[in-house]
Amino acid sequence: MVYDAIIVGARCAGSSLALLLARKGYRVLLLDKASFPSDTLSSHFIHPRGLVYLQHWGVLDTLLATGCPPVHGISLDTGRFTLSSTVLPLENINFGLAPRRYILDTLLAQKAVEAGAELREAFRVQDVTRNGTHITGIKGRTTTGTPVTEKARLVIGADGLHSLIARAVEAPTYHRYPALTCIYYAYWSGMKTGSTALYSRPQCVFLSFPTHDGLALISVTWPRRHFPKVRASIESHFLEALALAPAFAACVHQGKQEQRFMGTGNTANFFRKPYGPGWALLGDAAYHKDPLLGHGIADAFADAERLAQAIESSYTGQQPLEEALAEYEQQRNREALPLYELTIQLATLNLTPEIQQVQEALQGNPEATQLFFAVLEGTIPAATFFAPEHIQALLTGTQTKLSRPEVVS
Template identity: 40%
Template sequence: MYDAIVVGGRCGGAATALLLARQGHKVLIVDQATLPSDVRLSTHLIWHAGVDLLHEWGLLEAVQETGCPLLTGFSLDLGELALRGQPPGSTVGAAMAPRRLALDKVLLDAALAAGVELRQGVTFEDVLKDGDRVTGIRGRLQDGSAFTAHAKVVVGADGTHSRVARAVGADTYNESPKEAGSFNLYSYFTGVKLDGVEFFSRPERMIYAWETNDGRSVIGVIQPGGAPRPARDNMEAHFQSELAALAPGLASRVQNGRRDDEWLSGAIATFCRQAAGPGWCLVGDAGVTMDPITAAGISNALRDADLAAALIHEGLQAGHSLDDSLANYQARRDAVSVPLLQFAQEMAKLAPPTEDVFKLFMALASNQEQIDNYYGVFGQTVTPMAFFDPANMAKIFAAA
């Protein structure tokens, strides 16, 4: 009998298991893969709120030692206007973009050091139940033999296509098809000089660039999900022509470097899932999958892990009810995640800016405090509701 079984040992699952083990709980991680392993479809960015959590958990230095720098410069190029700023209210005051092989290994090593057990090569098949309550999992080992384990709570950290979510029948809401979101084309480059995190916003396009491990950079072009997509054999020409037309300064810097990996691309459907039920909960993409245009996925997973572990720990204490604690998870997760999901989904349309949007950015141009607050929406140190509140909008225009 475990206190918790975590299905999925990547960033969200490893972080949840780590935090529970540090609080004295008996935790098992199961994963079908051999960990750690790379996650190819990831742009790696961790915003300020996520980096602050790594610092709080004592893991930031270990992530930096993988060859991943802190990112302290942020710019949004709108064509004739560029906004530079910093999200406020951050302890570390930086973002970072570690490759998943590096980040997940740091988290998993810390979890194992805290006493977490790891079973790899376990294919999850279903949950075990006592009535309506989840009491464990069953699956198959690599040799085909049956595997079962029992726990007071099962945590699904197994990604967008979560089998745990399907097994417990988690309801889905706030759904959008991938055609309503963005399509991302990117690769890795060496020898490209960057100034921190760079965004270039154009009608129906968003270009981004930032440094990851060992001097490499991830650079990509985002377009609406419903727009025509480049053929596999035309991705290089498409990428270079987009940069040359829309961000010639970045295009010149890219020409001075070289691409050292294959082209990666994709679009995803987005949604929220029911966060918890009797004996189970979901963290990370298993619970909320957002459009990647705001690069919020890893930060969301770390935040979910922090919240879920705190509530599970509370519920496992004498005199407390685990189900009552988990019942609070949905509302507290959604209070943060749903506005961010809606913000990302609106951005993913990449619609040409309206007159009101033009006016807002012109008003921001001379107001560094509010530029920083706008970046705080991405850094998750300022909520979308606070920044876009009518009172704050009036304050921005009054100052302008």
């Protein structure tokens, strides 16, 4: 049997693509080394631009029914003042969600299977098969060690930052930046939080937001150079950072840590060429940026939508596959690069005097504050908010409200 697509990696990128392709009637094999439900390292926040995809796919209501609390509010404590707002609606969605990954990934994989995809869990892909330079399939082993070879018109790597498929095809990288931050997080019970709370301090940023089971995720981000010492004594450095916001630290001490710390210093920033003869990449395998703003899941959904459209365009004879995949890359870069560049700037954890001046000017201007947060949420392009005429009006107070630009999906 030759599948229309073999997708390696069944988490939020791979399962979303499998769902979309299977609904179009294609023969899809979805593989993952994990058995679901399975957790994974993740900031696991989904901004409205990501939830729009789940709504279009008919999955959002099911996710909400799992008890994941909507997050309607957001605040930024700078140490000198606090900015607060509500989430700017995108379509009819005026909240974010932070589902646990063992719930979200399992749900998406189940939806893919319901649509007709074949899912093999606990399957370890070891290599690709080739006909010259053309990728023709995969080789791997089941949990019992049985070797398996499968063929496909297209092999797709949705297998994360350290993608085996990307390594096997030697996918070129570009727009590279070294890791700028390191991050650790854990879950607390007994925290009364219904919004996203950000705290910006010299040399660190920390935040909290609610997730499943009445828990709050609390994370701290430091410059990457601090990783060796933080890793050597995670809890002490974590609590030392939180102490920079005494009221918040007191709330944390009244709660209870429910799971061990998780984190990484590998926050590399890059784009990979996401296609070649017989193969394609999506999600973190294709494009990765610092998790500071929490856009990885929304990026994965956007990739799945774009790649599914490219494959459909080719398989229905509208254009050659290479041409369709080239357009997939071009569209991804066009849409992703502005938020990528903003993330790189903020991940230095050194706010420019200009941004500090803007934050100060936002005090007492609720509409402009909401638009500022919408930039961080990816709802409004940074170039729109930071257009010279908007910033001039904000800093000089020549108008009481900034003009509200159209949101982007």
